[in-house]
Amino acid sequence: MTEKLSPGQGIITKCLGGLYTVESPDGIYECKARGVFRSREISLYTGDYAEFSNGVITEILPRKNCIIRPPLANLDQLVFVVSTCSPSPNYLLLDKFMAIAEYKSISPVIAITKTDLGDSAEIEEIYRGIGVPVLTIDYDRAETVEAVRELLKGKISAFTGNSGAGKSTLLNAVDPKLNIPTAEISRKLGRGKHTTRHAELYRLAEGGYIADTPGFSTFDTNRYDIIRKEELAACFTEFGEFVDSCRFKDCSHTCEKGCAVIEALNEGKINPSRHSSYCEMYREAGQIKEWELK
Numbered sequence: 001m002t003e004k005l006s007p008g009q010g011i012i013t014k015c016l017g018g019l020y021t022v023e024s025p026d027g028i029y030e031c032k033a034r035g036v037f038r039s040r041e042i043s044l045y046t047g048d049y050a051e052f053s054n055g056v057i058t059e060i061l062p063r064k065n066c067i068i069r070p071p072l073a074n075l076d077q078l079v080f081v082v083s084t085c086s087p088s089p090n091y092l093l094l095d096k097f098m099a100i101a102e103y104k105s106i107s108p109v110i111a112i113t114k115t116d117l118g119d120s121a122e123i124e125e126i127y128r129g130i131g132v133p134v135l136t137i138d139y140d141r142a143e144t145v146e147a148v149r150e151l152l153k154g155k156i157s158a159f160t161g162n163s164g165a166g167k168s169t170l171l172n173a174v175d176p177k178l179n180i181p182t183a184e185i186s187r188k189l190g191r192g193k194h195t196t197r198h199a200e201l202y203r204l205a206e207g208g209y210i211a212d213t214p215g216f217s218t219f220d221t222n223r224y225d226i227i228r229k230e231e232l233a234a235c236f237t238e239f240g241e242f243v244d245s246c247r248f249k250d251c252s253h254t255c256e257k258g259c260a261v262i263e264a265l266n267e268g269k270i271n272p273s274r275h276s277s278y279c280e281m282y283r284e285a286g287q288i289k290e291w292e293l294k
Contacts, residue, residue: 005049009061012048013201013209015071020044022052023203033057046199046211047073047156065104070199072158072211077107077151079210081161081170084118090162091126095277097160098132099235103227109157110134111148113166126271130238137170145173152204158211171202171210178202229285233261236278238270254279 005011010024022029031052033044042060044050049061066073078101082089101108110127112120115136128134133151138144151157152174159167172178201209233239233253239261243251247258256262264270 008053009049009051011074011201011209012044012046012050012057013203015044015046015199020050020057022050022057024052029055031055031057043071045071045073046201047075047209049074065106067100067104067106067158070211072199074156075104075106075158076155077109077157079109079111079148079151079157079159081111081113081159081165081167082123083114083162083165084112084120084123085114086117087162087164088118089123091273092277092280093162095274096281099227099232099281102235102237103231108132109151111170112136113170116140126273129271130274137166137173139173145170149174149204149206152208152210154207156201156209156211158199174210175202175204177205226288227281227285228288229282232278232282232285236274238274239278242270252282254282 005025007024007026010022010029012020013023013028014021018032020031020033022031029052031050032055034056037044037057037060044057044060045063045066047066048063050057051059051061063073065075067075078097080094080097082094098108100106110123110132112123112134115138120136124134124136135147135151136144137148148170159171161167199211201211203209227235229252233243239253242260242264243253245260246253246256248256251259251261253259253261261270261275265272265275
């Protein structure tokens with residue numbers, strides 16, 4: 001956070017058109033980047049900590065993580081906004097993003113919206129069962145929004161989810177001063193008319209930053225990052241206590257006899273929805289070309 005930074009250092013809160021908004025302990029600056037970044041093939045991301053002088057960013061400090069598109073760095077948590085209906089939850093897509101969060105060492109959080117219009121029990125059961133914080137949002141109950149606000153304090157968080165799930169509405173409820181544009185659901189398409197055009201960090205009054213991002217339907221998870229099939233099981237935390245007990249060291253955990261993960265699934269210790277997502281993701285990962293990993 002900026003409180004730990006020295007003058008001449010700051011956090012990039014917005015990247016747009018070759019200009020970078022940098023928030024520093026002594027003010028907010030509009031900066032350009034040194035040409036050397038381009039020659040070194042270094043991209044500057046929203047969330048990067050930077051050194052700057054006379055309106056020019058001169059150095060990017062080491063990142064603890066980043067996602068590719070939208071370009072965001074140094075995230076503490078990803079808040080997945082999931083609605084009970086309109087649009088209904090897409091568990092495969094959600095699990096793909098959950099896996100990316102685990103892969104990037106970003107803490108996942110689920111915020112469930114439209115609880116007055118649909119049942120949230122299944123979502124809560126699946127994800128609370130694997131230790132993910134799950135918050136249910138009811139705008140008639142101020143304490144449910146306060147729980148989100150408390151979770152965001154002092155952290156860099158990104159909000160993402162299906163278009164139309166209510167990301168911007170929730171952000172505005174957390175801090176009305178943000179005034180992030182929202183759009184109504186398209187009845188014809190059954191999804192949101194997305195309003196977020198770039199990644200931008202918004203500073204919260206009580207400390208911390210939040211970013212609104214494009215919805216799931218606007219891009220695939222490979223634009224966040226690519227996970228090799230051999231690395232995928234480690235991104236499903238509930239598999240962790242079982243994988244070392246498999247009969248074969250190279251077990252795919254999809255169908256093999258003697259697979260401890262399959263046994264745990266059959267014994268009700270792993271949710272079928274999560275394992276189904278894993279199997280589909282494993283199949284897709286097996287089709288990734290080597291050049292895509294570079």
